[in-house]
Amino acid sequence: MTETAASLARFVTPPTVPVDARGDWPAGEAALGTRLPGDYRHLVAAYGWGEFCDYLRLHTPFGTSRYNGLAWQSGRRSGTAERDRERSPYPLHPAPGGLLIWGGTIDADRLCWLTTGTPDRWPVVVWSRDGRYETHPMGTAAFIEEWARGRVSSRLLADMEPGPAPWFTAFRPRLHRCLRLTEGPLDHERRLAILRDALAPTVDRGTWRSEQGDAGQDHFATVGTDWLLTYDMARPHQIRISFPPEDAPEAGRRLFAAVRRMRCEVTRISASRGEALPVWGAVATEDTPRET
Structure with missing residues (x-):
């Protein structure tokens, strides 16, 4: 190299x-x-x-x-x-x-x-x-x-903002799921820690918080399995995940176990275009693996 x-x-x-x-x-x-x-x-x-x-x-x-x-x-x-x-x-x-x-x-x-x-x-x-x-x-x-590293001076490109270590996303076919959740008794930071521990090891992919601190998103990925996640803290409270199709059973098992530890309940499961699914393993029309 x-x-x-x-x-x-x-x-x-x-x-x-x-x-x-x-x-x-x-x-x-x-x-x-x-x-x-x-x-x-x-x-x-x-x-x-x-x-x-x-x-x-x-x-x-x-x-x-x-x-x-x-x-x-x-x-x-x-x-x-x-x-x-x-x-x-x-x-x-x-x-x-x-x-x-x-x-x-x-x-x-x-x-x-x-x-x-x-x-x-x-x-x-x-x-x-x-x-x-x-x-x-x-x-x-x-x-x-x-x-x-934020060291390219360019009039044309967006700057790389300071934050987590940079990451790379491989373009492969993925399935997408969104789990809408009840709030539960724990605060957001505690729920996030439980979620990441259940899916560990993970790496950061950026975080956003509103000025009031009452809304935001945490982006991260699993190491090795290459699952990409976004955890929305409120309005709505949900977890979005994308993963290689062959990982669907394992991703579902680990994610639902994490939700139980977070002391929340799943109220709705949807696919990438918002179509509600009766169960995790249901296949929506848009779930046919396609290029990114």
Whole structure:
């Protein structure tokens, strides 16, 4: 692993099972007509397809999802290549010195390489949805780490806010459940501690509180099983969880055991679009696993 990729992996823990992280690199690079940066190849192997801190997305050349893949290929498939060329601040690959898009943001900004010089020295270009752009003289791994540490000065990207250690979410099929709860006799902080202890080990993914302190959300994930949770403290009092489909029985068992320890009762179970379910194991139409 390159030094910059290893540094990022120490700062942001890679997933246990990365998605779309393996494939035929020589064939892909031959089809593309260029070698790709070494740090990017190591990032793909370590992280796969997914998102840093719910904001910055890393694409890979592998897999079959139409939402993944390097963006110049998607542009050709969707018929947007000509429009992209008109809006691009630089030529697009395969033109000499053109842009290759390796990722993006939830705000529809594009993260690119400016393919000048050798691949391991390609700088990163942020190309915003409204056509503005800025160049950062560093590679992919260094750029992601500097952004996650709050050290990238950008007019276009949202800042990484101070808070918990940064995280990475692998884009895999997930089921979604929401458990509406009674309040019970315990205060929120005690209930939260019980919930996290029942699902331990867990890692933070951010917290929000109202100015009055009477509403808020706690976001966290389980380590190893990769379940993503949001615990709403009031209006309504509920737990939202997403998990790989094969984990449904175990996730239900541990979550309902946690609710009992929290001295609450489940009043409603719903799926991702709000459809009420009679029991945990019921399957809603939108629960068919789909790409994120």
